[in-house]
Amino acid sequence: MRYGVNLPLPGVPLSDHAPVLRELPGLGYTDLWTGEAAGHDGFTPLALAAAWAPGMRLGTAVVPAFTRGPALLAMTAATLAEAARGDVVVGIGSSGPPFVDRINGISSAEPYRRVRDTARFLRAAFDGRTVRGRFDSFTIDGFRLPRPPAPRPKVMIGALRPGMLRLAARESDGAITNFLAVQDVPVVADALGPERPDRELVARLYVCPTRDRAYARRLGRRMLVGVLNARTYAAFHAWLGRADVLDASWRAWAEGDPERAAAAVPDELVDDLLIHGDPEECRAHIARFVAAGIDTPFLHLLPAPETGTGPQGALTALRALAPAR
Structure with missing residues (x-):
């Protein structure tokens, strides 16, 4: 490997x-x-x-x-x-x-x-x-x-x-x-x-x-919110079937509220995309x-x-x- x-x-x-x-x-x-x-x-x-x-x-x-x-x-x-x-x-x-x-x-x-x-x-x-x-x-x-x-x-x-x-x-x-x-x-x-x-x-x-799950999720959300709202990655995750999961984050980002957009990314998705x-x-x-x-x-x-x-x-x-x- x-x-x-x-x-x-x-x-x-x-x-x-x-x-x-x-x-x-x-x-x-x-x-x-x-x-x-x-x-x-x-x-x-x-x-x-x-x-x-x-x-x-x-x-x-x-x-x-x-x-x-x-x-x-x-x-x-x-x-x-x-x-x-x-x-x-x-x-x-x-x-x-x-x-x-x-x-x-x-x-x-x-x-x-x-x-x-x-x-x-x-x-x-x-x-x-x-x-x-x-x-x-x-x-x-x-x-x-x-x-x-x-x-x-x-x-x-x-x-x-x-x-x-x-x-x-x-x-x-x-x-x-x-x-x-x-x-x-x-x-x-x-x-x-x-x-x-x-x-x-x-x-x-x-x-x-890290064993600190809260730390990892905070770090992950800061990293992921901009990525998941970028055009290419939004389309990627829509193709993967996550449009409903990310809809709230996408709407908040479009309305100019990145903090709300980050908060709308579910814990489960952070745990899937960031290994911790x-x-x-x-x-x-x-x-x-x-x-x-x-x-x-x-x-x-x-x-x-x-x-x-x-x-x-x-x-x-x-x-x-x-x-x-």
Whole structure:
């Protein structure tokens, strides 16, 4: 089983990650993953990890297909793959207006086509082919990586609903998803279609290893209210059958009352989407995701009162959650 960690770790400067990352392989962790929105970029933490924890698989989950040109994205990923001593996964996604249009000044129009075309371009470039021609969302006037990476990086697609999940199965090596419950996994896996047996399903799982249920639920609501009211995730959970459960939160958010919107998220949903409890309970919850069909879980660690903060707090939590225990 693959078992990963999300970077950067909470409350830990990148420069202080080295002692934590060096210990992870011995604890049974196999993967290190990043995301990219308005904070850290998706590649720098992985480049540092390539030096500090050689041999671990490194992946982006995900970087937007809009904010780097196709050639720059291929060059960045190939450079990371050359530096790494393990496998590399380039996870791309559509992102959305908050991160593409509003803070980067780039149009996020035609997200499906852009993600599809970028996946096709990257796979061809990583194979060492010269890529030339008109795609639906961009035109390439001849590009070839002078040193195609070996082993070839995998390309995966961030996907939430049937259209993008089917695209991930047809045009990439797998799908990356998040903010879902155990009972949602079979629905997501089935949407991959007939290619599912040959495609990897990766999930970011949010974990707070605390016995303080009230603390975990407060933290979870603060994190989840904006996510569940974002257009893409609202549509995701409506597809999963939660429109009635989330209707009150959606209405409060639309009326400009985020506190009421947070309060309207039921405890049961917080408990489904945020893994919490003592480490044994957390590991059992993660195991249920794997049993339901997640091939690669990776843990987005959230601060817990029992473990403290900083590098030592993160390491304490990751030791307690380690699969080898």
